[in-house]
Amino acid sequence: MGRYDSVLDTIGNTPLVDISELSPNPRVQVLIKLEGLNPAGSVKDRAAKSMIEEAEKNGSLLPGQRIVESSSGNTAAGLAMIAKLKGYPFTAVVPENVSIERTKLLRAFGAEIIVSPAAEGSNGAMRRAQALAGQHPDWWFSFQYGNPANPRAHYEGTGPEIWRDCPEVSHFVAGLGTAGTIIGVGRFLKERNPSVQVWAVQPPAGETVEGLKNLDEGFIPPVFTDNDGYCLLDRSRVVGPRESIEWARRLAGAGVFAGLSTGAAMAGVARCALEIDAGTIVTVSPDGGWKYLSTDVWSGDLDDVVERARHELYF
Amino acid sequence: MVTGKVGFVPSHLDQLGDAVPVVVRLPNILRPIASGEASVNAEGATVRAVFDDLVRRYPGLRPSLLTPEGDMHRHLNVFVNDDDVRYLGKLEAKVGDADTLTLMPAVAGG
Numbered sequence A: 001m002g003r004y005d006s007v008l009d010t011i012g013n014t015p016l017v018d019i020s021e022l023s024p025n026p027r028v029q030v031l032i033k034l035e036g037l038n039p040a041g042s043v044k045d046r047a048a049k050s051m052i053e054e055a056e057k058n059g060s061l062l063p064g065q066r067i068v069e070s071s072s073g074n075t076a077a078g079l080a081m082i083a084k085l086k087g088y089p090f091t092a093v094v095p096e097n098v099s100i101e102r103t104k105l106l107r108a109f110g111a112e113i114i115v116s117p118a119a120e121g122s123n124g125a126m127r128r129a130q131a132l133a134g135q136h137p138d139w140w141f142s143f144q145y146g147n148p149a150n151p152r153a154h155y156e157g158t159g160p161e162i163w164r165d166c167p168e169v170s171h172f173v174a175g176l177g178t179a180g181t182i183i184g185v186g187r188f189l190k191e192r193n194p195s196v197q198v199w200a201v202q203p204p205a206g207e208t209v210e211g212l213k214n215l216d217e218g219f220i221p222p223v224f225t226d227n228d229g230y231c232l233l234d235r236s237r238v239v240g241p242r243e244s245i246e247w248a249r250r251l252a253g254a255g256v257f258a259g260l261s262t263g264a265a266m267a268g269v270a271r272c273a274l275e276i277d278a279g280t281i282v283t284v285s286p287d288g289g290w291k292y293l294s295t296d297v298w299s300g301d302l303d304d305v306v307e308r309a310r311h312e313l314y315f
Numbered sequence B: 001m002v003t004g005k006v007g008f009v010p011s012h013l014d015q016l017g018d019a020v021p022v023v024v025r026l027p028n029i030l031r032p033i034a035s036g037e038a039s040v041n042a043e044g045a046t047v048r049a050v051f052d053d054l055v056r057r058y059p060g061l062r063p064s065l066l067t068p069e070g071d072m073h074r075h076l077n078v079f080v081n082d083d084d085v086r087y088l089g090k091l092e093a094k095v096g097d098a099d100t101l102t103l104m105p106a107v108a109g110g
Helices: A044-058 A074-086 A100-108 A118-135 A149-165 A180-192 A241-253 A260-275 A290-295 A302-311 B028-033 B047-057 B059-065
Strands: A016-018 A028-034 A067-070 A090-095 A112-116 A171-175 A197-202 A235-238 A279-285 B021-025 B039-043 B076-080 B100-105
Touching: A016 A149, A028 A149, A028 A260, A044 A074, A044 A149, A067 A074, A067 A118, A074 A090, A074 A100, A090 A100, A090 A118, A100 A112, A100 A290, A112 A118, A149 A180, A171 A180, A171 A260, A180 A197, A197 A260, A235 A260, A235 B076, A241 A260, A241 A302, A260 A279, A290 A302, B021 B047, B028 B059, B039 B047, B047 B059
Parallel strands: A028 A279, A067 A090, A090 A112, A171 A197, A171 A279, A197 A235, B021 B100
Antiparallel strands: A016 A028, B021 B039, B076 B100
């Protein structure tokens, strides 16, 4: 920590904190990287900065050009903050079932918000953003799901930071959204030590995708397939809302105030810790708990909160 | 929480061949093609055997489960309990007695 010329310089270099007291296996150490401490509040600040600066460098984003992106909130928040600083207008396509804090945060950074139907989830928001980009060829669509600058932010930033702070890492466990974090960090760590195991954690698709008419409307991020994600990952687990909430509560008890995707990641960490004999697991907390306060994650009746989480998009 | 038994088939079940009973949880989009219920029963000691049994019971499910070449559908995620079978041997992943097979469409996040 110190003095910076710009908020942009404060993105990354987040703390890695030992929370082994939450490990269900005494021979397994657990460390968590607190990405909620990035200036716009999430790990996505890294991808947002990387995508914008790469586009500026290669000339695909010109001064004053409008940026458009679909996001369940965090990527849009990072893009909105950076766009504001750099003077780009920004349009975010956001599913209507994200928490109220997310849209309020986007407005704080001056973003234009277009709401997409809840039933279509992130897929629907992405299709809408693609359509808008098609209708407005003068806009720049950052396309976080397919932009190589997204995983590169983690290959060049998050991964080296983890390796610097914890070279004894044996397992890396992280959520699978755009796949940027897990692809970038996973590849970097495996290049340094091929025996590092990379485990993904996924939310259940369930109720958020009722709008899908058939499986062919499903979506696998090009960030994942273009980078041999199926070869890179060693395991992938699905984690439900109840466990995610229970782990978010346990984390708060350990002083880590983090969102539901962190709770999900920790549920994955716990499974990993129970299946291995010994080791050091590193995971990523994508964001803090602030944007989830309205959903009563920490204070409400567990069954009520679980029911709400089934209808809210938190990845 | 401990799922170490994933992929482990007790020896007495090996003798039963494909007769391992499993519960298959279906996503909304596949329910009308099957019984309409959120879950159906099927039998099989591997994911492939369970899929074959499902297709026998509900032939309309085949194009959602498998490609014409017989591989897993690209946009279908299959979990034995909570574990993605793509990293456990795909269609050859073992399914044990009382396991749950969960089918989910691949969707974006972020």
